[in-house]
Amino acid sequence: MTVLQGVLLVLVALGGTAVVLVRDPLRQSIVAGVFGLLLGLLFFAFQAPDVALSQIVVGSLALPSMIVLTLAKLARLQRPDE
Amino acid sequence: MSFLPYAVAAWLFLVGLYGIVTSRHLVHLIVCLTVVQSSSYVLLLAIGYLAGAQAPVFADIPPDTPIVDPVVQALTLTDVVVEATVSALLFGLALQAQKRFGTVNPDEIAAMKG
Amino acid sequence: MTMRSRRVLFLVAAAIFGFLFVWGLSGLPSFGDYRGPYGIVLGQIVMSERHTTEAVGATTFDYRGFDTMGEEYILFAAVMGLVILLRELRGERTEEEEEEEYPVHRRRREASDALRVLGLALVGPLVVLGIYIVVHGHITPGGGFQGGVILAAALILVSLAGRYPAMRRVRPIPLVELADAGGAAGFVLVGLGGLIAGSEFLYNFLPLGEPGTLLSSGMIPLLNISVGLEVAGAFVLLISEFLDQQFISGLGEE
Amino acid sequence: MNAWVLAAIVLVLGGIVPCLLVSLRGSAMEGLVALELGGVISALVFLLLAEGFQRQSFVDLALMLAVLSFVGALAFVRYVEREI
Structure with missing residues (x-):
């Protein structure tokens, strides 16, 4: 294993833990974005550019926009209760 | 050290599962599920990795270069796509849960069902 | 169940699972010491047999083409499910007639001019980039899925940088649905x-061409394009369903 | 390992790790800025790695990341500006 892979693996493990431990969904989705970047870099270090590309596409665009739109709608649905 | 990738895969799975079990918000739960799923990418790619081999794209390397396994990479690609679609569906279900039960806290939803 | 007892139960289960997981993985060859036969064989034959410089693309769309078809239909079915779920939600919302509530909140602030110009200026390059990634799927990393999401992003950008009504104008839903369904059908067609050419389903029946050029690898570029269409359609549909949710009982926006 | 890969490691440790920490500790807005910076730095790391692996055709990834992280950030910004 190269040093690069080792460093990125440790960071991915830490990043995944961080994503789980942040409780507020909006801030969690931001941490999840950084985690997605780390995953993309790890896949590239594993010599898998295709998978890295998919991860970039999903992690930095598809997931964040879905999370944000869901949170916006949830906030709107929840407002009457307050 | 050479088992570190597998250890990371196991750790991501467990920590993601911990997040799901203790989650108090459906959106949080879905993001934790993506962490669990990322464990499977790490595991698959780690299995297919060959030390010193090149990425499986011959555009700029000679055809007889050793490459890492393209099969697991194709599997992982499928995995990533499925993750995106599953999360999309789950976000839709989270909206429905808010609509039907007035909450996105899994505990409260369970309590309402009695 | 209380949070505390749930944690304890999880820890017990996780310990057992972790043990089994590690036990199962201990049979794998150590990292970097790959010994699987398929990958090695594929690495040796993909250039001579399929004239494709992208071994992953060849695996996805040719050697494992049938699996990819299943994957495409997972995407298709999931988006259908989401559309049905959210359309039901929409029906409920309008019945409740909440028009008078929160007009201030609903009046969405417009994007600043700088943001709008930058966003709209990026739409063209994004479309070009998406098409590039789709049609070069058999030469360089990328392919139908990644390119399709970028194409969808170009349309979504219109709504993020501009205004929602503008988004509605540039995404004629029937056309998007046609792209989604047509792409899915194209894969099967x-x-x-391959069957018509006298061989099995998904047999690579087209002339293979010169490796590394745009018109090579037989049917793989065609499959990439159909997947690209499907994914682009699916993601536009998906995101616009979520976007529509924001404006369900919207006032005066349109 | 060559100088390019070494530079990439340094950039990951010195650039993306602080972004991760800020996204954890800071407010949502600070986290968003950290995510954006992380996207830019990751694009640079992709460039360095493509050079370090001697596979220049992989610079596509950096290009994609640069463009997509902007679009993704826009989604966040449009939400955050209304909710916070």
Whole structure:
């Protein structure tokens, strides 16, 4: 294993833990974005550019926009209760 | 050290599962599920990795270069796509849960069902 | 169940699972010491047999083409499910007639001019980039899925940088649905071509061409394009369903 | 390992790790800025790695990341500006 892979693996493990431990969904989705970047870099270090590309596409665009739109709608649905 | 990738895969799975079990918000739960799923990418790619081999794209390397396994990479690609679609569906279900039960806290939803 | 007892239960289960997981993985060859035969064989034959410089693309769309078809239909079915779920939600919302509530909140602030110009200026390059990634799927990393999401992003950008009504104008839903369904059908039709050519389903029946050029690898570029269409359609549909949710009982926006 | 890969490691440790920490500790807005910076730095790391692996055709990834992280950030910004 190269040093690069080792460093990125440790960071991915830490990043995944961080994503789980942040409780507020909006801030969690931001941490999840950084985690997605780390995953993309790890896949590239594993010599898998295709998978890295998919991860970039999903992690930095598809997931964040879905999370944000869901949170916006949830906030709107929840407002009457307050 | 050479088992570190597998250890990371196991750790991501467990920590993601911990997040799901203790989650108090459906959106949080879905993001934790993506962490669990990322464990499977790490595991698959780690299995297919060959030390010193090149990425499986011959555009700029000679055809007889050793490459890492393209099969697991194709599997992982499928995995990533499925993750995106599953999360999309789950976000839709989270909206429905808010609509039907007035909450996105899994505990409260369970309590309402009695 | 209380949070505390749940944690304890999880820890017990996780310990057992972790043990089994590690036990199962201990049979794997150590990292970097790959010994699987398929990958090695594929690495040796993909250039001579399929004239494709992208071994992953060849695996996804040719050697494992049937699996990819299943994957495409997972995407298709999931988006259908989401559309049905959210359309039901929409029906409920309008019945409740909440028009008078929160007009201030609903009046969405417009994007600043700088943001709008930058966003709209990026739409063209994004479309070009998406098409590039789709049609070069058999030469360089990328392919139908990644390119399709970028194409969808170009349309979504219109709504993020501009205004929602503008988004509605540039995404004629029937056309998007047609792209989604047509892409999904295209995959099967290309697969049937193999049958017509007198071989099995998804047999690579087209001339293979010169490796590394745009018109090579037989049917793989065609499959990439159909997947690209499907994914682009699916993601536009998906995101616009979520976007529509924001404006369900919207006032005066349109 | 060559100088390019070494530079990439340094950039990951010195650039993306602080972004991760800020996204954890800071407010949502600070986290968003950290995510954006992380996207830019990751694009640079992709460039360095493509050079370090001697596979220049992989610079596509950096290009994609640069463009997509902007679009993704826009989604966040449009939400955050209304909710916070």
